Amino acid sequence: MDFAEKIVEVTKEIFETMVMVDVTPGSPLNEHVSRFECSLSAMVGFAGFKQGNLSIHAPDKVARGLTQDFLGMDVEEINEDVEDAIGELANMLAGSLKPFISENGGKVELSLPSVVHGEEYTLTVVNKADWVIVPFTVAHGDFLVGLELKKQA
Amino acid sequence: MSKAVLIIDDSTTMRKIVNRSLRQAGLEFDTVLEAGDGQEAIDLLANEKPDIILSDINMPNMDGLEFLKTKAADASIKDIPVVMVTTEGGSEDMVEQSMSLGASGCVKKPFTPDQVNEVLGPLL
Numbered sequence: 531m532d533f534a535e536k537i538v539e540v541t542k543e544i545f546e547t548m549v550m551v552d553v554t555p556g557s558p559l560n561e562h563v564s565r566f567e568c569s570l571s572a573m574v575g576f577a578g579f580k581q582g583n584l585s586i587h588a589p590d591k592v593a594r595g596l597t598q599d600f601l602g603m604d605v606e607e608i609n610e611d612v613e614d615a616i617g618e619l620a621n622m623l624a625g626s627l628k629p630f631i632s633e634n635g636g637k638v639e640l641s642l643p644s645v646v647h648g649e650e651y652t653l654t655v656v657n658k659a660d661w662v663i664v665p666f667t668v669a670h671g672d673f674l675v676g677l678e679l680k681k682q683a
Numbered sequence: 684m685s686k687a688v689l690i691i692d693d694s695t696t697m698r699k700i701v702n703r704s705l706r707q708a709g710l711e712f713d714t715v716l717e718a719g720d721g722q723e724a725i726d727l728l729a730n731e732k733p734d735i736i737l738s739d740i741n742m743p744n745m746d747g748l749e750f751l752k753t754k755a756a757d758a759s760i761k762d763i764p765v766v767m768v769t770t771e772g773g774s775e776d777m778v779e780q781s782m783s784l785g786a787s788g789c790v791k792k793p794f795t796p797d798q799v800n801e802v803l804g805p806l807l
Contacts, residue, residue, distance in 0.1 A: 544792075547793040547795060548794075601696060602703075610695075615696040617694070621741075622770050622792045625769070625770020640741055642693070642741065
């Protein structure tokens with residue numbers, strides 16, 4: 531199983547079990563995306579034997595909608611609840627991918643989630659990394675799940 | 684007799700979701716206490732004695748493993764059962780460490796109310 535397949539598997543499991551929404555995966559992107567507009571990005575870092583990060587990137591509307599579904603409450607704007615909810619989804623995705631990432635290797639630790647949002651921002655790309663970005667569709671729109679892992683020396 | 688639960692997680696979202704899952708699992712508590720990390724929980728346990736504790740592992744300040752160690756050293760709270768609720772469920776190492784430090788069980792995120800009931804039910 532490759533990383534894209536594993537991302538699809540754990541994303542479907544987490545969103546269907548915890549957020550209780552259906553997600554439809556698309557084909558992995560051919561080009562890296564690091565610039566976003568009116569969006570929110572949540573990231574969890576991998577440290578140790580493998581280094582990199584897991585990220586979720588969602589337009590504001592989708593981030594608000596997912597938080598609404600997750601917490602069962604109305605969400606009018608990007609606030610602490612949205613940041614925490616999408617950060618926690620990234621945390622669960624990273625935790626579910628961790629055994630797969632550290633397979634046949636050493637110890638891998640997870641960072642706490644970090645979240646950014648804004649009208650326009652660019653994220654740093656991990657230098658010399660293998661990456662995969664998978665788009666998903668929910669009722670509120672589309673979002674991306676990305677995984678970057680630094681190449682072993 | 685009234686029952687109380689303490690939920691320890693740095694994510695307010697997860698505290699809400701765990702609380703909701705307890706209700707959906709049919710596990711009703713009269714009092715739901717919350718703490719944002721292990722230290723906050725230890726401070727709270729000086730005055731409150733819940734029937735069971737659910738704790739995340741990966742938290743700032745005092746993480747779940749350090750919380751287990753601190754709790755085990757305090758005779759007034761050491762016997763309260765703790766269930767770890769964690770994204771690290773896939774990591775046998777983290778689960779084993781928790782159990783060796785006195786955790787009574789582990790629920791892996793993502794979880795269903797049935798899975799929560801399966802682990803917590805026998806402890807209540």
